[in-house]
Amino acid sequence: MKADLRVALVGNPNTGKSTLFNALTGLDQKVGNFPGITVDKKIGYSDLPDSRKAEIIDLPGTYSLYPKSQDEAIVFSVLADRNSDVNPDLIVVVLDATNLKRNFLLYTQVADLKIPVIIALNMMDQADKAGIKINVDALSEKLGVPIIPISARKNTGIDDLKQAISFANKVALQQDSIDVSVFASELIARIGDEIKVDNPYFALQLAHQHENLKFLTTAQSERIEELEVMYSFHSQKAQAAETIARYNYINDLLFDTVEKPQAAQSESTSNRIDRVLTHRVFGFVIFIGILMFIFQSIFAWSSYPMDLISDGFAWLQAYTHQVLPAGPATDLLADGIIAGLAGVLVFIPQIAILFAFISILEDTGYMARVTFMMDKIMRKVGLNGRSVVPLIGGFACAVPSIMSTRTIENWKDRMITIMVTPLVACSARLPVYTLLIALVVPDRTIWGIFNLQGLALTAMYVMSLVSAVIVAFVFKFILKAKERGYFIMELPVYRSPRWNNVLLSMYERSKAFVLQAGKVIIAVSIILWVMSSYGPGDRFEKIDQKYEQAQYKKIPEDELQRLIATDKLENSYAGTLGHAIEPAIRPLGFDWKIGIALITSFAAREVFVGTMATIYSVDGDADRLDTVQDKMAKAINPNTGQPVFTVAVAFSLMMFYAFAMQCASTVAAVYRETKAWKWPVIQLTYMTALAYVASLITYQLLK
Numbered sequence: 086m087k088a089d090l091r092v093a094l095v096g097n098p099n100t101g102k103s104t105l106f107n108a109l110t111g112l113d114q115k116v117g118n119f120p121g122i123t124v125d126k127k128i129g130y131s132d133l134p135d136s137r138k139a140e141i142i143d144l145p146g147t148y149s150l151y152p153k154s155q156d157e158a159i160v161f162s163v164l165a166d167r168n169s170d171v172n173p174d175l176i177v178v179v180l181d182a183t184n185l186k187r188n189f190l191l192y193t194q195v196a197d198l199k200i201p202v203i204i205a206l207n208m209m210d211q212a213d214k215a216g217i218k219i220n221v222d223a224l225s226e227k228l229g230v231p232i233i234p235i236s237a238r239k240n241t242g243i244d245d246l247k248q249a250i251s252f253a254n255k256v257a258l259q260q261d262s263i264d265v266s267v268f269a270s271e272l273i274a275r276i277g278d279e280i281k282v283d284n285p286y287f288a289l290q291l292a293h294q295h296e297n298l299k300f301l302t303t304a305q306s307e308r309i310e311e312l313e314v315m316y317s318f319h320s321q322k323a324q325a326a327e328t329i330a331r332y333n334y335i336n337d338l339l340f341d342t343v344e345k346p347q348a349a350q351s352e353s354t355s356n357r358i359d360r361v362l363t364h365r366v367f368g369f370v371i372f373i374g375i376l377m378f379i380f381q382s383i384f385a386w387s388s389y390p391m392d393l394i395s396d397g398f399a400w401l402q403a404y405t406h407q408v409l410p411a412g413p414a415t416d417l418l419a420d421g422i423i424a425g426l427a428g429v430l431v432f433i434p435q436i437a438i439l440f441a442f443i444s445i446l447e448d449t450g451y452m453a454r455v456t457f458m459m460d461k462i463m464r465k466v467g468l469n470g471r472s473v474v475p476l477i478g479g480f481a482c483a484v485p486s487i488m489s490t491r492t493i494e495n496w497k498d499r500m501i502t503i504m505v506t507p508l509v510a511c512s513a514r515l516p517v518y519t520l521l522i523a524l525v526v527p528d529r530t531i532w533g534i535f536n537l538q539g540l541a542l543t544a545m546y547v548m549s550l551v552s553a554v555i556v557a558f559v560f561k562f563i564l565k566a567k568e569r570g571y572f573i574m575e576l577p578v579y580r581s582p583r584w585n586n587v588l589l590s591m592y593e594r595s596k597a598f599v600l601q602a603g604k605v606i607i608a609v610s611i612i613l614w615v616m617s618s619y620g621p622g623d624r625f626e627k628i629d630q631k632y633e634q635a636q637y638k639k640i641p642e643d644e645l646q647r648l649i650a651t652d653k654l655e656n657s658y659a660g661t662l663g664h665a666i667e668p669a670i671r672p673l674g675f676d677w678k679i680g681i682a683l684i685t686s687f688a689a690r691e692v693f694v695g696t697m698a699t700i701y702s703v704d705g706d707a708d709r710l711d712t713v714q715d716k717m718a719k720a721i722n723p724n725t726g727q728p729v730f731t732v733a734v735a736f737s738l739m740m741f742y743a744f745a746m747q748c749a750s751t752v753a754a755v756y757r758e759t760k761a762w763k764w765p766v767i768q769l770t771y772m773t774a775l776a777y778v779a780s781l782i783t784y785q786l787l788k
Contacts, residue, residue: 088130088140091171092250095160095195096179097188098146099577101207103127105179105237106143107589109247128171134244135251142171148187150194151293151324158297161290164198166300175253177246179205182212182219182234183578185343189335190328193262196230197286203249204232210239211578218344227338238583263330265289268323272316279312280305289327293320355578359454368458376546379442381539383519387434394434395714398427413618421614422607430599435519436512437595443480444590448582452477466554467561472502476553479509480546484754501560503758504768507751508556510549510743513690517742518545520694524718525735549743556775613685613696616659624656673741673777674734674784676722683741690747733787740783745776 096102110129127143144160152158163171178195180188196202204225212219225232231249235242265286266273276288280301295301295309312318362368405419446452456473463472472493475486486506493499510518522541530536619625631637632649640648654660655677662684663677670680682696697717720729746752746769755765 087138089137090133090139090175090250090253091142091173092131092139092175092177092253093142093144093163093171093173094177094179095144095164095191096146097148097181097191100146100179100181100188101237102146102179103143104583104586105177105205105207105235105243106141107586108237108240108243109139109141111589131247131250133251134248137251139250142173147191149191149328150290152297158294161294162298162300164195164200165287165290165298168300173200175250176200176202177205177250178202179207182206182208183215183217185219185339186332186335189338190331193331193334194286196228197262197265197284198290199284199287201253202230203246203253204228204230205237205242205246206232206234207237209234209242210236211580216346220342224338224342227342238580238586240585263327263334265327268326269316269318272312272318275312275316276309279308289323292318293324355450358579362451363454363458368454372455372458373547375446377535377539377543379439381536381543382442383435383438383515383539383542385536385539386438390434391431394431395427398423398431402427416618417611417614421611426607431516433595433599435515437591439480439512439515440594441587441591444587444594445582448580448586450577450579453577462554463557466558467501468498468557472498472557475502475506476509476550479506479511479553482513483507483509483511483748483751487751487754487758490758497564500564500759500764501557503755503764504560505553505557507746507748507768507772508549508553508744510546511690511748513748514545514742516694517690518542518739520697520714520717521730521735521739523714524730525732545739545743552744556771613659613681616662617654617657620653620657621661625653628652628656672784673780674731674737674788676729678720678729679734679738686742687747687749690742693742731788733784736787737780737784741776741780743776744772744779746772 094102094106106127106129109131129141129143131139131141133139142163144163145157147157147160149157150161150164152161163169164173164176166172176195178192180192192202192204206219206221209219219234221232221234233242233246233249235246237243269289269292272292273285273288276282276291277285280288280291282288282291291298291301291309292313295306298306301309313320362371402419402423405423406415409415409418443452446455455477459473472490475490479486483506486509487503490499490502490506493502519538519542522538526538526541528536528538628649631652632645637645637648655664659681660677663680666680666684667675667677670683675683678697682693685696686693717730718728721727722729752765752769755768756762759765
C-alpha cells in the first residue's frame, strides 16, 4: 500500500505508544521485520483529514538514542538512514504527561536530529488526576514544535493529532536543545566533512554508534574509528556529559511550564496495590490463583462456541460428501482438508480467551509485577529478571518470545532463556491438551468451584514453567560466562484495561495463529490424506480381494466397510510409516496411528489434532461423521479390546507434547537469533529425550 507520508512513533516504554498506534491505525496494520534485522516492526495506515494516507511505524520503546539492546538500536538506525524504506518524514514523540522530565531526554535527542517532530502529550487524563498542570502553549513555544494533548487509552485528542500530522510539511524545524559541539568539536567537524554530514548531533551519534550502523560502509566506519583515536574520544564520558547538559536544559524548560505536586495520587494508589500483589508470599498465591481462574475460564466459557464450530464443520463435511460426486477429489476435500482444518479451528474460542487474558494482564500493568516478583527466583537458577518476559510470553508463542530475549544484555542469561523458553506451554499445545483432557478427565467440579478439567490444564501449564526453571538451573552449570547480568525495570502504574485494545490484540493474535497454523494444516492434511488413502504395491487390491471371499459376505455392509477402511489405512503409506516407529513408541503407550501424528506434528504441535481428524475420517464412515473427539473416544485397541485413549495414554501423550520440540518455526527462530545450528540442534535433542523419558515414566506409572 502506497502512503503519502511516513510517520514514526518514538517514545519511552510504558508511554502508551502502542495504544496510540492502535488508535491511529485500527485494524489496518501488519507486522514484519526491519530490513536485514530480526526485530519486529509494526506498520499501519491512517487516513488524514486532508485525504492523504499516512504510513505509521511503531518503533521499539527506548529511553535514549544510546542503545542498551538490539531493539533499542533500531530506533537510531531507522531515524538516521535516509535511504531506508522506513526512514520517516515525520516523528511523533510520545511523552507520558505524568513523567515529563524523564521522557524529555529522548525527545531532546530526537529533536536534535532535525527531522520534523510533533509531540503527542499522552496520558493527560492521568496527569489531571494527579494534579499536574502543564502550560502546553508555553511549552510548545519554547520548543518550537506542536504539542498535542491526548489520551490514547480514551481515544481523545486523536483527531487533533491527525490534523497536526496533515500539516507536518508546514512545521518549522524545532529549536536546538543543546550545543553538542562542545563535547567533541574537532571530531564532529572532521566526521561532518569526511562522511558528508551537516548535522553536528548526527555526526556525534556516528562517533558513538558507527560499529552497529549498517548504512555506513566498512571504510566509513573504520575512518570514524581512526578519528576517534586521533582526537582521544571517549564515548561513555561524552554520553555522560551530554546527558547532564540535557537534563539541565530540561529542568529550565519545565521550571515555569509544569507544576507538579510532591506525590502523584496514581503512584500512591499503585504502591498500595503492590503491597498486596507483589508480597513475598501472597503475591505468588495470587498469581497462581489468577492462572487457575484463566484456565478454568478457558474450559467453561469456550464450550458453547466450540460446539457450534464443531457441529458446523461436521455438517460441512457431510454436505460436501452429499453434493459432490464420489471420488478421490471429494474425499480429499472432505476427509483431508476440511477434517484437518476442523481439528484446529474448533479451538479458536479457547485460544482467543487465552490471548484476551494475556492482553489484560499486560494492559493493567500486572504482567510487569509478575516479572518483578520472579526476579529473585530467576537469579537463583542462573537467569535474569528480564528472562521472565519471554517465559511468560511463551504462553502465547515461543517464536516472538525468543526474539524478545534481545533485551537481555548478558550472553549467558540470554542463551539459557532461549534454550528453555520452548518448554513453556504455548497456545499451539492448548488444542492438544484440551482435546486429551476432555477425553479422560471428567467434566465435573469439586467443592462447587474447581472444574477437574480446568485443574488438569492448570497443572500442565504450571508444570511447564517449573520444568523451564529446572532445565535453566542445569544450563547454569553447563554454559560458562564471566559477565554478570543485571535487571532494571520500570513498573507502570496500574490502569484499567483498554477493552478496545484487548479485543484488537485478541483478534490479531488469534488471526495470526489461525493463518500460520492453517497453512501448515492444509499442507500436512493433503499429504497425510494421500499417504493414508494409497499404499505401496498391490496391497489395496489384495485387501479388496480378501473381503470378497465368502466368509465376509455375512458381515453387515456398514461393518464390512469399516473393516476394509481400517485394513487399508493400516497398509497405506502412512500406516507403514506408523508401524515402522511403533516399536520405539509402544513403551509410551502409543500405537501406529498416534505415531503418524507424532511425525506430522513435528512441523507444528497443533497439527496433532488435524492429523487425528484426518486419520479417523479416513478410517471412519463417510455417512456417519462424528467430531474428532468422539471418534478418538470410540477408538478401540484391537489387541486389548480396550479404548485406545486411556488415562495412561492420554497423560503420556500430553507429557510428550509438553517437552518435545515440535515446532519448525521455533527451530528457525533459535537459529536466527543465535546465528548457529549448534544451539537449535542441542535444543531439539535434549527436548526430544526429555519428552520420551517423561512420557515413558508417566505411562508406566499410570497404566
